[in-house]
Amino acid sequence: MGFLRKLLIIILLIILNSCGGWIKIKKIPTDSRDNLMYGNTPQRDFYIPIEISDSLEFSWEADTKGSHAHTAVTTVSRFLFIGDLAGRLICYNRITGKKVGELKNDGDISIAPAIGKYRLVYVVNEFKEKYSTVVFYDYIVGKIRHEIELPGKFVNELIIENEFVYLLSEEGKLYKYNMKGEQEWMYDAKCLTISIPAVYKEQILFNNAKGEIIAVEKNFGKELYRKKITKSFESGISVSDEKAFLGDTEGFLFCFDCEKRDIEWKFDTGSKIRSLAVFDNTNIFVGNLNGDFFSVSKTDGKLNWKTETGGLLNTPALVFKNLVVVPDQDQKVYFINKEDGVITNSIEFGKRVKLAPVYSDNTLFFGADRGIIYAYKIIMN
């Protein structure tokens, strides 16, 4: 075969390989519900009320050939979705790890895609542009339904609830869209906001770099209150019952009473908190950038235990009945005994761990540089 023909075939193969098939998922059982958004629920619930073993069996590994931000995968039925920093949204078979399809964009996807009824919603921070694009993708038909340009950058996780999606930009603009791609309202906090918003009853709560906690009413976008409680926040909010938990840049973990609209207690972790505080029924768990991981009583903020990892904890942990699974950017994931804070096991990835761990069907999903997703089956005792 002549040289030119060989070259042409190689070029064609490259082009074909780089063009992923679009994501098309024919049927998702209507009563199936998995990790439809970051933290599974609008309250950012990272608690799985089951006991697990710290013994794992490697299941599969998928190379997205991209890189992750500090976000998480979302899963529904047997599908797993992840965005990467090269602008691709990729769908994998959650059981086998085989790629189902991908969508390409020119920018980055820093936050977890959210899954609603027939719609996959994600945001692309556009390359060379000062705006981002919200994409409403119909995964049944395999077609983009709406693309909406919004100014600024989106690094704050989405909320999807009752067929509405809430988006919070880094510039402090909170949007509500319906699944038809129509804007319901927009609220502008006019402040740098690196936050993971959460829902409390009819409110969207978020914090900002001015150290404020802001509550916006869900239906009409009216500001209910805006209260400065510390110097600055760069983490997010998780809500349990009437309490919101949030960590600040000085290292303080706050318990905020959403009814009284006031701080109930605060706990000093000693170093900046960037990750979400997670909870179970009785305790709060949070890590800071100094690599210290804490268990603190939900009711009064008293320290249960502290574990020093020496790493960099900027992604939330996953809480089970007996263990806490803690991702450390310094290349490891720890399994910590919830009672005493002792590390019972760890997985050494040899790369920066970026994604928050996600649990689905007895499988834990992790993500590390560059764009590798790992699935580990839990070996039950």
Place this chain on the structure above:
Amino acid sequence: MKKCYLIIFLFLFESISAQIFFFGRNKVQYDDFDWQILKTEHFDVYYYPEFEEIAEIGAAFAEETYDDLKVKFNHIITRRIPLIFYNSHIHFQQTNTIPGFIPEGVGGFFEFMKGRVVIPYIGSIKKFRHVINHELVHVFMRSKVYNVQRDHRSLDPKLPPLWFTEGIAEFWSTKWDTKAEMIMRDAMINNIFFPLKYIYQINGTFLMYKEGQNFLEFVKEEYGEEKILLMMENFWRFHKFSEVIEFTLGESITKIDEKWTFHLKQKYYPLMKNKYPHHISANKLTTKGFNLSPRYYKTASEESLYYIGNVDGYASIYKIDLLDKDEDGKYDPEIILRGEKETVFEKFHLPDASIDINDEKILAFVTKSGSSDVLHLYSLVSEEIVNSFQYNNLINIRSPKFSSDGKSLLFNASDRKGYSDLFILDLEKFNLQRLTNDYFDDKEAIWGKNDQSIVFVSDRTNGQFSQKYNLFTYDLSKNSIDYLTYTGADFSSPHFTPDFSELYANCDYDGTFNIWKIEKDDLGNYNGITQYTHFVTSVFDFTFVDSSKIITSGFENFSFQFYLLDLENIPDTNKHYLAFKQEPVKHNWEINSLAKMGPVSSGSYGKSYTLDYAYTQLITDPLYGTRGGGMLALSDMMGDDQFLFFLYNTAQISSDVMSHFNFLVSRINRKHRINYSYGLFRYIGDRYDIRVSNSRYYEESYGGFVSLLYPLSTFSRIETGMSMAYSERDVDYNYEGRKAVLMSNTLSYVHDNSLWLGTGPIDGTRIRLLVGYTKDIQYNNAQYYSFIADYRKYFRIAERSAIATRAALFINEGKEARRFIAGGSWDLRGWRRWSLRGEKLWLSSVELRFPLIDQLQIKFPWLGLGFPGIRGALYFDAGGVWNDEYEETLGSVGMGIRFSIFRGFVLRYDIGKKIEDNFSKFQNSLFYQFFIGWDF
């Protein structure tokens, strides 16, 4: 294939030569470092045994900084970071981790090839910590930005601009301090401030560092410190960094610049209400260059000022005759002792340098000479060095001070442990007495009244003002040290009045260094300080003319000039008194030991070689076809030992592939004073070498080479080389071929103390002498002698002008002697480049070099272009080329312009007339010649 051959040729004969192949200065390895390695959690710390204590302290600082920076950057460095510590700047200058020379002002660096951080210790624990912090910010920033780009699959390997890189390194490693304040005040008040839009014009300068730092301070205040990390995290999003800033801060760059400039004006302009420029409140005595360490000297017949200055690019000792003013009231400085042109006065260590002079007109000063500093005593009467002192265990020496009776000399010096301590040299018995011996930075010592005590500056301050530089006294009878001042400010340059009744010093209590008097109570105890001067920028040193008049070295308009002022003229309302309120804490501060930093291990340094760079290349051209190859360079962590591998294939048809591999393997070792290299090579294929033939020919050649380089000093060296090669050549398509086993030996002497401007040398001398002998020891097909003498001297006629002269003779005499080539912009201008070829060549040039256009700006509506530093030349060239019989003398006259592109290469354009017909007539027309390359 010329390129391949050129590379091999370069490695054969110039594999270990200095910075510029034919000439160049030398990086001399005076010391044989016995490297050790200390492994902490994140760092591999390299040091040598005598320096162990400070190295451990540095390792502890590094670990603390790592924990701090991982939080600031929200980022982890996953590889181990090599830290290389030297116990002094003189040792640091010997490092082979980077190829170039390291100027005095460089406090450390982070190099990208192996990710090494290399830092000298300069006597101060606090400054050491600052530099470690600074360089580690670079490490984190680079890793962060690299990962951001790689995560976003950006193929553009760019970094943020230098002002941001250095600005953030300062911003996140230290607080805004006196030096930074002084620089920014000077920039704003004297209109040398460059907003972001034009900051590229001060690229690489200290002003750029401080403007970068200041801009980030402004961003923190105006927009929030979190925006700074966001700039790095948004770095992938836009091609231009200005767009990244705009996007992150949410405003246009013009608006941000305006806000920043206004912020600085608001801060600094009000200072002029109560503070004064030096030239307003004092009489300016000098106008050019950097002038430091003034020392007043008076006799019945003389009233002079001696000092160290750098006006023309070489730091030297100058004198101003204060009784001799010109009609404009200006003084004409005279060079007493020229520095930095010869080994004995190799470096003056500006701006730390200082001198002293005694009643017998003996001048004491310090220069680097060889492996360490030397303390010189120079007679101003006989104009000669009367004594010099160099100590094996003292590396840096500073601040010599004669006792009142002239029999002793006080100074501070740093030893091999890195300790900066005080010493007294008995000038009669030549005994050396050490007064302090600890890691506190003791310096700038002066004699007290009757030479019974010493006042010095030290960072041994403890308690509330820990590590601040206060004044201390040393009682020579009791060998005890006491606080003299105790404040939260830094002091420097203490001086008694001539009658020792009062003590003055520089102090930065009001934000910049000004002159303060140390006040005594009725019992004679020092109890406070009174501010006398209120300069808006710093005083660096001063000398008393009489009990109230002083001459200061003041920083203004980015230079150091002398000013005369009378302290008695300062009204009392301007003198602000500050009492010492606290009782000093007696015991000294301590450093956290490494034991608290977690698990460590240590051991001897074992060489392991890692990749420096690798590249591959595929070339295709109509003459030689397609060829390909690659090159690989490996070196050890210290950069002392380098291996080069070069592989290339010149086959024209597939059956020739195996037989047509070209390679070069060489090793270059620079660890010791004698640098050596050796290697093997093979070349086969077509080549075009006009030193052999006017047409291309086919050659196969293989062999080996050895070369040695011995630097006699920074300025001179001996080189020798030997090569043995089998050569089978088919010149001029003589199909019988020419075989030879060539043995070639060369011996060279090189001297270079030239000073360069942007386009070439402007002062100094460059010499190369070479003798060589080449013989075919097998077939007798070649045998020739080589002789090269190239002498270039540059006569400085003004600050940026010189008459450059050159005389060169090149001879190859014998069988199959190679030809030399001439013609073109580098030698005989006007003649076609390399068109003149012969076994003998002589060249001579005289060229007047001068600044032509300092700044040319062309502004289009959409774009502005700036061309700084365009230089001009008027020249005369002459030369001749011949083989057996001398043919004719050729020449040219003309003028030209030169322009340096970012100091990387020089564009040259010449116009003139050739001198033809054996130097008998000018060509009828003009020639126009464009090329690139430095001036000779």
